[in-house]
Amino acid sequence: MTAADLRAMLVAGRVTHAPGVYDPASAALAVRAGHRAVHLSGPAISATMLGAPDLGFAPATQIADRAAILIPALGGVPLLADADVGYDSPDHAVWTALAYQRAGISGLCLDDGEDAGRTAERIAVLAERVPGVALIARARGDGLDDTFERCRAYAAAGADAVLPVAVREADLGRLRAALPGVPMVACRSETETGGGRLTGAELAGLGVCLVLHPLAAVLAALRAASLAYRAIAEEGDAERVDRMPPAALATLTDRPSREICREINKIDT
Structure with a gap:
């Protein structure tokens, strides 16, 4: 599948769960379980390849290399990969995104930084120059209002979907009201378990199209x-x-x- 297939999932009106994978065996198991999209995360790379905690700097080259060996085991299921390092400037962002695309990655989960304006600039350049990769923009604001404003800016810049960080599922309704029509992605952290989670139908009603589970399989393994x-x-x-x-x-x-x-x-x- 291609970025177009991933983009279709983002506007399908239902939730797709994307579990984390980290090697060909885990990728094959995810496909056999029936998953329609999978996620290669920085924390998974840090744990399984570097033997280190996630510090947010898993090298982009290492993620691309690992993605290249996962793609054959996925049988066309689109792979979404974290994009934390190598995106400091628009030119660097384009170079790294092209490396991801050559590796077979269908979508980027692009981290933002302290300067939301620079992140929006990178998103605009990526959307124009690397259309073969879908863009999901993480938004880490200082409180809900700042997070919502970042989501608005990133969607306007050309992100295919936004991923509000540290926003409870119960608060997604506010974001939906603020950004009608903008696809949302949620990340279910392994540190947040128990009750209170919304059902798939409830999430879809709030505009959530994709739910990431980056470390569930790594921790189980x-x-x-x-x-x-x-x-x-x-x-x-x-x-x-x-x-x-x-x-x-x-x-x-x-x-x-x-x-x-x-x-x-x-x-x-």
Whole structure:
């Protein structure tokens, strides 16, 4: 799928859930589960490739490289990737967005900074010069009113959708009233669990079209790995840990070995 397919989801009038993926196996599992879009986040890259907490500076080149090896396992499902680093100026933003596009990324989740005006300028340049990538603009304001004004500016600059940061789902109605017709994206943080969350129909009614789940799969995988390692250390095997059968692992991507070898050679060169 292309940016056009992702843009169609943003105006479809229903919610699409985009789980986080971080390697070909997780990408294949997400597709098999029926997901229509997936998300490659900076925190997932930091945890699984750098072994570090998310500090907001996962290199753009590393995200593009990882995206390139995920795309074949996605079978056409669009990949949305975080865009935190490499967007300091409009020219840098264009260069990095083109690198993402070459890697097969369909959409950028563009972070903003302290200067909302500069962010709006970057969005306008990206919308004009890299139309092959959909733009979702994060808005981190100083309070709700500032966040809403940033969302307004980014939508006017050409963002395909806005993602208000640190705004409760219960407050999305205010943003909907302030920006009628502007598609919204929500991010369900793993630190915010429990009741009070809106249903898919309720979110769609507020203009939310996409919900990101950046770390759910990473945390689940690390938890399972932790249990397996502990069992091996304590008992000499992992028999008591629920695991995927080896035969299922072998069929995850179901691609010929020659195709996989060609992709590895591309990465090496």
